[in-house]
Amino acid sequence: MLPQNIEKIKEVRTKTSEVLSDLLRSQKFVLDALEQCDEKSYEQAMEPIKGINKKVEVIDQLVVTVMVRYSPEARDLREMIAFLKIASSLQRLATNEKNYIKNMKICNENTEPEVKKIILESLSINRCTIRAIEYAIDMIEVTDDKEKLREIASRIDVEASKTDDIYTMLEKDVLQRMNQEHMINEDFVNALKYIRKNLKILDRLEDISSKLIFARIGGTL
Amino acid sequence: MLPQNIEKIKEVRTKTSEVLSDLLRSQKFVLDALEQCDEKSYEQAMEPIKGINKKVEVIDQLVVTVMVRYSPEARDLREMIAFLKIASSLQRLATNEKNYIKNMKICNENTEPEVKKIILESLSINRCTIRAIEYAIDMIEVTDDKEKLREIASRIDVEASKTDDIYTMLEKDVLQRMNQEHMINEDFVNALKYIRKNLKILDRLEDISSKLIFARIGGTL
Amino acid sequence: MNTTQKPIMEIKDLRFIYPGAAQPTLKGNNLTIYENQITAMIGPSGCGKSTLLRALNRIHDLYPGCKYDGEILLRSNTTGEMNDILKLRKENEFIKLRQQVGMIFQKPTPFPMSIYDNVAYGLRLSGIKNKGELDGRIEKALKEAAIWDEVKNRLNDSAMGMSGGQQQRLCIARSVALKPKVLLFDEPTSALDPISTAAIEELISELKKDVTVVIVTHNMQQASRLSDYTTFMYLGDIIEFGPTEEVFLNPREKLTEDYITGRFG
Amino acid sequence: MNTTQKPIMEIKDLRFIYPGAAQPTLKGNNLTIYENQITAMIGPSGCGKSTLLRALNRIHDLYPGCKYDGEILLRSNTTGEMNDILKLRKENEFIKLRQQVGMIFQKPTPFPMSIYDNVAYGLRLSGIKNKGELDGRIEKALKEAAIWDEVKNRLNDSAMGMSGGQQQRLCIARSVALKPKVLLFDEPTSALDPISTAAIEELISELKKDVTVVIVTHNMQQASRLSDYTTFMYLGDIIEFGPTEEVFLNPREKLTEDYITGRFG
Amino acid sequence: MGGRLFKDFSLFSATLSLFLLIGIFAVLFSYAQASLHEFGFNFLYMEQWEIGEDDEGGVFGGYIPIIGTLLTTLIAMVIATPLAMGIAIFLTEIAPAAIIKPFSIAIELLAAIPSIIYGMWGLFYFAPIVQTLFGGNGVGLLTAGIVLAIMIIPFMAAITRDSMNTAPDVLKESAYAIGATKFEVIKDIVMPYSKGGIIGSVILALGRALGETMAVAFLIGSVMAIPQKITDPTTSIPVLLANNFAEAQDLEMSSMYYLALILFVVSFALISMAKVYFMRKR
Amino acid sequence: MNRLLLNKIILILSTLSAFVGIGFLFWILVTLTYKGVASLQLTTFTHDLVEGGIRNLLVGQFTMAGIATLVTVPLGVMAGIYLREYGNATRVTSIIRNLSDIMTSAPSIVIGVFVFAFLVEPFGTFNGWAGAASLGIMMLPIIISTTDNMLALVPKELREAGIALGGSKHKIILQIVLQAAKVGVTTGILLSFARIIGETAPLLFTSSNNQFFTMDMNSQFPSLTVSIYNLATYPDEASRNLAWAASFVLTAIVLFINLVGRFVTRSKHL
């Protein structure tokens, strides 16, 4: 195999890692922002995801180049197809993240303390997301060790199901409270809805991990 | 080129057409439902999009097969990559459609007449969407006639910009009315938001059309 | 690839030693050839692909001193039983075997006679003398080999004057005329240009309606686009055998994957 | 592919007629060869790829009666001017040209002498007699051709005993030793197995650091993975020329596309 | 320049052989003039070979040596051709690998043995056998023919084998692969494929037999007489030349040149024919 | 089955004929060895013909063949080079090539006649030069055509590779093409030497023969083969025995050279 080819394939990986790192930074800023109710951090969080669409296009183009020039087979082909699919997922991830940040701006000095409390509780979800993104980045690095790949993939799954549990608890909590106070607080409902965006991000990350499993271990797409 | 290869490529096209047709049927049911405020039609509209995820998986798998077995080049390669990307878009389209239908269930016998009026007015957007889907289906059939492809693509763009215009007018209308009545009607705002889902569908269709242009005419992805 | 496929040949623990060779060239191979399927054999040069292929119609036995071990079963037309072709000893048994298991080589091998006689040759050997029947079978074979239109007006010209690709198709017609059950191809296109290659590939993929095909090829793309099953051989061993798409997309063995992705050696 | 690429050769309206041929084999071709880039020539058999390639160092002129028309410009090392090599007439001018524009053939062509002498041969022809300098240049060339490790302990063995792939790399070393500006390859791997092929391809893609490469190949995958620019020829005409990725992803001409996607003829 | 000199010298060498051939023809023709003038084409069927009074003039006809040459050659060809084909077939298609090599070498060595050895061996060992089997006095047409046959067999067999070997293995294998027997492969594939070469080798052997001197000189009896039986002694052109050329004078000498010319022209024609066949091989 | 039976019969016949052929070789070689060795004495090699030895004959035969070879080899090889390297398949080249091929098989006696006409008759005496000339004429076409054929086996890419490295044509021919064909050409020379060393007919009336030891090429020159012919026809036993001895020596030399040629070809890789 020509070294240029291997280079190009590596570049696809690196670019994908980069996009995930962008998301990671964004998530971390959001977490900061929410913990400290610091409005400026929202803007900072928006910053890294602005360039993602462009970067995804670059990934797509790199994959096309590899396909055109090297007609990859087996593992290489699986990897290229997987990354093409992952690129689409990354775009979605970025959109979800953007929506999440926009919506979470509701959390500022004027936010009702009760709502704020829910949001603060929901931050364990964010921490899970951050860990899951970190795992996904790790996964891209692992090319040969099937055991390790499966292990990381399962950790991502664990984070995803943890978030599900956390959200379920949060929801129960909110509903109980609303029941007690015999009223429907729009803000509560909205907060829950926005938090759910974060779950979608984890969904996508699971998706990416399964594509990486296809790339590195095989099976069907 | 082996006939089996050509067969497989055709199959990818057919399957993609099928998914678009599913969406088309769904859109038509929704239109019916909204025109007649017939709740049953919402259920009917959900029906065709239920199988889409499975079908998209089949398309992905077909593309992988073609790539593995035939190492396509040039036009064939562009087409396969385009359809892989289109498959991702189709999934998104289906999600948007599902959300739209779910949200639009607000339009029933109990709906406030004013809101209903807005929704009825928004139905020209739906008609645009329907036409755009039809165009997209047509486009898949056109493999060689570049002129025709460009023409259909521009028609899809026209539909998309028409919907933008329609939406802008609707929005202005609603805002004016709310201004006049000095109140913020949540229902109005929500209706607008749900209608916007439809715009996203048109966005995706434009995306698909540009991928088809890449497949058939070339350029960058 | 459905599950109703019937084995037509089965290779069991086949060892093969060339005369005078110290080491066996095939070291206990197992392989099933399914009816009306195309099975490709790939692997680096010298791994034993041709050797295995040539065992399937015992063409090795033209040269004395080859040693076989194990079994090569071929399904009988009449009884449906699997008979071991390694048990054959008599010349007329060999002749019958080779009429059932035909072979096409890397370089086209037109006989030095007319186009018509090339195809008629095998038929005559198999006892068909009647002119009408011959004509019919020859036309049919030439049509099946997708070369009828090009030669129908010059059946009496020498076959040596045809282009390489045409000659190869003529050779295929010659084999097909005998209605063999299995056709063995040893790199049938490696001496041809891409256009003739495409024609032969198309022809082979048409043929599988009627016969079972086993093809050795150096060209992995060819194996992947043409075959239903693929065998990867290395140093006289069958390393991997499976449906082509599986072998090329999800090879089980690292050796296979390295070879397919060009990271070999 | 940046825009700072400098042409090293330019072919202008080149027509070429073989001695005794009624039709020109090349019918007015225009092509630019960029410095330190790999330019591939593809096209169906007989379209004139080898003919065009062989015009670039005028090896055609070994056989009398070839007619050229048009210009083939080669950039001069010293003045940087583009000089028309079709104007050359004298034997020592040809010799100088061929030392600048080397050539590697389909079949490896080791000379019947030792490995060392094979590489030394061209150097000696070019006037280098000093043993120390020879040794140095030879080691360097063999290293550049990625074959030093395999031969350093048997430099005095005959070159005929090497494997095909090694012989081909030796021939490349032999050419490289002369520090040519341009190296012409005519299907350099079509006689080699996939593994040797991979080694040669890697070597060629390394070489482009120092020399400009023009390569004729039947293997489209090879052209696409190896070259920076691709030329598609058909019936003596250059149909399309452009950056390889463009030619293979977005060919401008239908003919090119049909050829590349295997829908040709 | 060295290159120029080199080329010119090579051209000179190449034309040399051309001039030699023309020279031979011209010399033979001009020395044969006297006889040609005297006897014209009648020479071919005149039986007398009588030296005139005082070594002046005389009547010379080539009929006897010509007939002798033709008959020995005919006998040789009839015997040699089937045997040589048999050997060639054995070597290409039948012999096990281990035997082919030594057998081929033996055949080729047989072809390399100088003709005079065949003559001597024939004279002392073979002629007596022919005498006991067929009568006569040992030397004569039949003995000469048989020994000539033995001499050209290895030559013919070697060239025929080479031609047959040009039939590619895959071609034969593909005939076997549609159920042919060995003989059918030889008859239908190998022979037609190498037809030109085989015919060429037969003609070439014929030319050899015609011009053969020493093997025949020992065995034909060298008698200027028309043979009545197959065992009768007679003479042939080369033998007549070998034995009498140096002593001949004037018109007889010229007639000898005439004979040499005939021999030369006939073998020239035969070899050219053989060449045409060799070239048509494919 | 009829086909199979026919097949068997033909195969048996072929095998039989092969053994008949090889039988004759054995017969000839065995009698030759038997008679030859029996007649060989040490004096056979140390004495000249007059004293019942073959010393002068061997020397004479080798001298003539040697001179023929020395003159013919450069001419023949150069001619072969011209035909293959410079001739460029023109008409003239192909005429020369064909005529030279035909000359290879020209009857040897006719060459004797030719040489007699212009090297013996004008000088009035048989002489060694004439013998050497007729052997040379026999040898020339053989060397031309082996050189030609051997050069043809050198792939044209090898020449082109040399030229592409910047060699001039004659250097490439000498240093590469001829090198590559070296073994074949050498074998050809060896074999043609073996061929002429056993020739009789062209010597009969060119060199004729000489009973005495001489190196004077202007006089009748001793010849082994001519002597064999003469000796064999003498009635006395001693002459015949000497003929057998000489034949044995001659055959041994010829076969030895042939075997050497074969060995050289086999170890082709330099």
Ligand SMILES: Nc1ncnc2c1ncn2[C@@H]1O[C@H](COP(=O)(O)OP(=O)(O)OP(=O)(O)O)[C@@H](O)[C@H]1O
């Ligand atoms: N007739 C023979 N006698 C002895 N060994 C042989 C013979 N033919 C082939 N071999 C050896 O058997 C091994 C397998 O050869 P085979 O021709 O089957 O390989 P292959 O996979 O077909 O290679 P390729 O791709 O080069 O055709 C090689 O090592 C070869 O050297």
Ligand SMILES: Nc1ncnc2c1ncn2[C@@H]1O[C@H](COP(=O)(O)OP(=O)(O)OP(=O)(O)O)[C@@H](O)[C@H]1O
């Ligand atoms: N020496 C020659 N004399 C006359 N015509 C020639 C000669 N060499 C090649 N040709 C003709 O010139 C045309 C181009 O030949 P060329 O060898 O350049 O083709 P190519 O593209 O290299 O083909 P391939 O892929 O088969 O090598 C062919 O039609 C061929 O027949």
Ligand SMILES: [Mg+2]
């Ligand atoms: Mg093989």
Ligand SMILES: [Mg+2]
């Ligand atoms: Mg070429």
Ligand SMILES: O=P([O-])([O-])[O-]
């Ligand atoms: O071969 P001859 O010397 O007998 O002609």
